[in-house]
Amino acid sequence: MKILLAGPGTGKTTKIKSLIKEDYSDAKNILVLSFTNATVNDLTQSFEGFSTVKCYTLHSYALIINHLSDIQILDDNNETLLVSRFSEKHSFEFKDVCYFLQCITFDNMIKSCLSFLKSNPAYGKDKIGNLDLLIIDEFQDFNLTERDLIYELSKYANETLILGDDDQSIYGFKDADPLGIIELFNRQDIEKLQHENKCYRCPDAIVDSSTKLIKKNKNRIDKDWLKTGKDGEYLFTQTVSQSETSQIILNTIKGIKESNPDGSILVLSPVRYYTEELIELMKKENIDLVDFWTPKINADDIKKVWWLRALYSNKKILNLTFLANTILSKHYKDKYNTTLAKALQNNFDEDKIITQVAEMFPEPFSDYLINPPHILDFIRSHQEFSSLEGYINFEDVDGSLINISKKLSPTVEFQKKSVNIMSIHKSKGLQADYVFITGLVEGVLPNKVKGLDTIEAQRRLLFVGMTRAIKSLYMMSQVEWEGKYVHKLDKTQFKFNYRKKIYSGKTSNFISEME
Secondary structure (H helix, E strand, O other): OOOOOOOOOOHHHHHHHHHHHHHHOOOOOOEEEEEEHHHHHHHHOOOOOOOOOEEEHHHHHHHHHHHOOOOEEEOOOHHHHHHHHHOOOOOOOHHHHHHHHEEEEEEHHHHHHHHHHOHHHHHHHHHHHOOOOEEOOOHHHOOOHHHHHHHHOOOOOOEEEEEEEEEHOOHHHHHHHHHHHHHHHHHHOOOOOOOOOOOOOOHHHHHHHHHHOOOOOOOOOOOOOOOOOOOOOOEEEEEHHHHHHHHHOOOOOOOHHHOOOOEEEEEEEEHHHHHHHHHHHHHHOOEEEEEOOOOOHHHHHHHHHHHHHHHHOOOOHHHHEEEEEEEEOOOHHHHHHHHHHHHHOOOHHHHHHHHHHHHHOOOOOOHHHHHHHHHHHHHHHOOHHHHHHHHHOOOOOOHHHHHHHHHOOOOOOOOOOOOOEEHHHHHHOOOOEEEEOOOOOOOOOOOOOOHHHHHHHHHHHHHHHOOEEEEEEEEEEEOOEEEEOOOOOOOOHHHHEEOOEEEEEOOOOOHHHHH
């Protein structure tokens, strides 16, 4: 196993492409795994022309080799419905509920996949085959279980290359931390790949500021991250109000569009509501934008999918439970959950449960639960479902219903000629000519309410956002905040102005760390 630890914009992928040409030219089966869709899309483009290279996210690859084919993967919202509204309330182990309802979380799917591979090596050999080379990109993004799966996959590879940067570990909310890659790098049996560590992406001014920021962290590996003499801008502006900030960003973007129409733009924020006013202003000015904050699938479509699955899939009770906890009144919701709890304690009979709970749901759906019409007749009888007809394969109804949510949730992709507005987390793996970062206010970024131990994580987050910039970086801080926003933040960092009836904040301490 070999490791390449290097900072952002230093050409890690270019280095690996050279290694493949020089040292692995005879390789027939090269697998590249990363964490986000954005990085995988970038890797797929980078390895275009390399016919032996296949790129996946670890989660999508785990689904390919997963032995649990007939099971529904829960997203975060569905998991919350089952955990907080049913499992905890009725004192059930979440894993037991998932067993009976034939579902699993992504994390548990990874654990199950890992466990199965360990005890069934012949299955692994058949599914994975013999890998000439396994490349793991952005290793710092994976949590402990995911890293264990990676180590298991490495057993099927003649060689494994680990790429990453502990300073860009920003997924602490999913239990990923820099410790995994730091420990791996410090192991004596791991070969360290040599790299020039020059930042070809960012101007020198941004490299200087970002370096000063990240070196404040204690839990990191000190490494070279060198300048290349590239010109560019690092600009900081403090404004009074959010409206003033939005107007400055809008005017700057209009100027960019005039002087450099093809320039790519990123607007990053640690909180969603900080960009809402800007989005409205840009729409009025007819500026093309991509809003990564908007939910991919709306609530009504989610309910329609649940209804189709409750009526026509082999996961009827699972999806009926989602519906019950979403659309029923408190009385019927409690009644439904009590009925389901009793069934889990005794003999779990799906048909019997449906008979007992059908009358709790509105007509005519209550009748459909007992005697469902043909799915095509149902869709054409209910106009609100007609938009879903094209997503259903009537020769494999259950199979198409499993994947329908994914088809209804098209991937929002970075558009080079549009203004891309997203969270700082979402920007990982992306880059743009012009980058705006808003919300650089004490109590927002950093937000000490999240815990003093996460200040280093928040510093890494800002470091990632700053190092997306190719030409110019605009850092924005705002003084005045409305109470409805302050209550969602670290309120202790704001003072209430009784005369103006508004809260006052101060510039993020991270800015002073870069001076």
